[in-house]
Amino acid sequence: MASEKILVVDDDKNLLELLRMKLESEQYGVTTAVSEEEAIRAVKEQIFDLALVDLQLIHQDGISLMGDLHAINPELPVLILTGHGSIESAVEAMKKGAYGYLTKPFEFQDLRLQIGRALENRRLTSEIRRLKELLEERYDFPNVVGKSGKMRRVLEVVSRIAKTDSTVYIHGESGTGKELIAKATHLASERKNEAFIAVNCAALPEPLLESELFGYERGAFTGAVRNRKGLFTQAHGGTLFLDEIGDMPVSIQAKLLRVIQERQFFPLGSETPLEVDVRLIVATNKDLEERIKQELFREDLFYRIHVIPVELPPLRERKEDIPALVDHFVKKFGQQMRKEVKGLTPEAMQKLMLYDWPGNVRELENAIEYAVAMTQQDFIADDLILRAKGVVSQEPLRPLRAARDAFEKSYLIYLLETSEGNVTRAAKLAGKHRADLYDLLKKHQLNVSDFKKPHPS
Secondary structure: OOOOEEEEEOOOHHHHHHHHHHHHHOOOEEEEEOOHHHHHHHHHHOOOOEEEEEOEOOOOEHHHHHHHHHHHOOOOOEEEEEOOOOHHHHHHHHHOOOOEEEEOOOOHHHHHHHHHHHHHHHHHHHHHHHHHHHHHHOOOOOOOOOOOHHHHHHHHHHHHHOOOOOOEEEEOOOOOOHHHHHHHHHHOOOOOOOOEEEEEOOOOOHHHHHHHHHOEOOOOOOOOOOOEOOHHHHOOOOEEEEEOHHHOOHHHHHHHHHHHHHOEEOOEOOOOOEEOOOEEEEEEOOOHHHHHHOOOOOHHHHHHHOOEEEEOOOHHHOHHHHHHHHHHHHHHHHHHHOOOOOEEOHHHHHHHHHOOOOOHHHHHHHHHHHHHHHOOOOEEOHHHHHHHHOHHHHOOOOOHHHHHHHHHHHHHHHHHHHHOOOHHHHHHHHOOOHHHHHHHHHHOOOOHHHHOOOOOO
């Protein structure tokens, strides 16, 4: 049964009402607009799967309005409707990005056929994009950048648990990459060719979160004009990732507990249970045991989801990963912005290594994006790093010994990254004897082998 949302734009109110009735009888969700302003406002407020736009509107032609709609949602398919059909306008509409073109008066059967084709094309495009993303991410966790001992242990856990169907509980501060680890787990699992569905439990109000998770039947509440599949149903056979589960309302926690226990649930307004086969991954930056004491989280649900815990370390505890992350982000944003940026100056890298990164990897990524966008040199200078995050000014004042030790460790890490673990080269760069350098590495518990690049097989 259809569940897509369609926007219809026409200054003929009688035609609008007729199209609304006919499309709703086909189980489409329909929003109508009699003016360009109404149409633009509607597209800004919600996601549509298709737009039907009249060529002759009050203030502008439908082709111009289509351009405005595509500026908001570039992937929105548009069918142009006109009572003034001509080869010229048809060609112009298609050149400007229209999916199709229909001349009034038209048979509803012809419109239904065009709508079906446009929606199917949109579904195929979305699926192709999803498969490309899977191919890009599939092997060897390429987007999980990190060679530190702590991150290697995380990835080792992921590789062990991926083949199971056990629930995974990811805990870590905001910005540490919880969703990336969830995707890596999914892509290494037997469910890798099925859907990976993610929802942020903190981002949706209680009624909307419930309907999003479990779906609803037509007529379940005001505005429910069609059946809608919930995220559990969409993830059937695949993986459902519940981010920030610590913020899930207690009333929904009870229903989630039943789904985990019984592997079935009732969509809103339905008396027929749906069975579901889903691998569950949850994540939170909250202390759920503390929230249990505050009666904000169910203890029985906690023990159901806390099956395989994965603790993601904050970036300040794995600073040896910063050079690799910086290299990854410089290449990423350089390609996106079509800029030839080779890396950072030693002074800029030093600033990054000294900062504690309360926003973790996400904050580092934002800082590098800013620096790549602003630099006019091959190597990013430290003044751009300072402007991006105020790195030095945000560093809390430490005792001299602690500050010196922190700098020393950061310097050694960057030195080993630069020399790729070659101690002789590192000692030469540092102006130190090899024996002295080994003493410093031992003092800061740094392993040279962690910085050596693997030989190509």
